Amino acid sequence: MIRALAHGLQVLALTVPLLAGGVQGPVQIREKDGKLRRSLKDCVALLEPMEAAVPVAGPSKPVSIRTVGKQFLPRVSLATPGTVVAFPNLDHILHNVFSVTQANRFDTGQYRPGDAPKVTVTNPGLVKLYCNVHHQMNAFLWVVTTPFAQVLDGKKGVQFEQVPPGIYRLRLWHPESGEKTWIVKVGTGLTQGAWELDVSLPALEPHKNKFGRDYAPPVDDRNY
Numbered sequence: 001m002i003r004a005l006a007h008g009l010q011v012l013a014l015t016v017p018l019l020a021g022g023v024q025g026p027v028q029i030r031e032k033d034g035k036l037r038r039s040l041k042d043c044v045a046l047l048e049p050m051e052a053a054v055p056v057a058g059p060s061k062p063v064s065i066r067t068v069g070k071q072f073l074p075r076v077s078l079a080t081p082g083t084v085v086a087f088p089n090l091d092h093i094l095h096n097v098f099s100v101t102q103a104n105r106f107d108t109g110q111y112r113p114g115d116a117p118k119v120t121v122t123n124p125g126l127v128k129l130y131c132n133v134h135h136q137m138n139a140f141l142w143v144v145t146t147p148f149a150q151v152l153d154g155k156k157g158v159q160f161e162q163v164p165p166g167i168y169r170l171r172l173w174h175p176e177s178g179e180k181t182w183i184v185k186v187g188t189g190l191t192q193g194a195w196e197l198d199v200s201l202p203a204l205e206p207h208k209n210k211f212g213r214d215y216a217p218p219v220d221d222r223n224y
């Protein structure tokens with residue numbers, strides 16, 4: 001037991017660069033009327049190496065995106081290529097999940113209460129998820145290769161630690177603002193900044209069903 005623990009610590013020490021830095025600072029989302037949004041819910045921060053020695057992240061532990069009350073929860077998730085994503089249906093009605101995002105297309109078909117279909121995402125990028133039954137259901141899955149990726153729910157900004165020195169691209173994204181990028185140079189200490197996104201997009205992006213057609217008018221299935 002003690003030997004195993006000591007070995008674990010040694011492995012941990014070897015994977016952390018001796019002269020790592022950090023990137024930290026507030027993120028703000030500005031509404032169309034100029035006011036600042038109170039929450040960073042659904043905002044994603046990615047720090048991607050441009051010129052830095054950062055190993056590509058392997059498959060992450062399985063991701064779970066539930067259907068609850070005719071919504072996907074969580075609405076925004078992170079994964080790496082090769083990650084299994086499960087969609088447990090906690091409602092009492094049928095749902096579907098499909099993606100027509102080019103690099104990660106899939107369709108679970110309709111699945112019943114209690115079912116949890118799984119897909120494996122393969123390529124990096126933003127995957128938009130919809131339900132073919134319910135027009136208003138949408139979710140987002142960021143498939144990334146950088147180990148420095150965060151959803152900023154409940155946070156005030158960006159905080160990445162143990163970042164090897166080098167040049168990085170900081171990508172900030174929100175469903176209602178799209179993406180903005182900055183170049184960040186990381187040394188051996190703490191690199192601080194402040195970043196802002198502007199709301200410019202609707203809360204629900206116009207989209208077709210999985211057949212590329214308009215959704216049928218909603219039926220009364222309030223008893224989910």
Ligand SMILES: [Cu+2]
Pocket residue numbers: 070094095096131132133134137
């Ligand atoms: Cu649905």
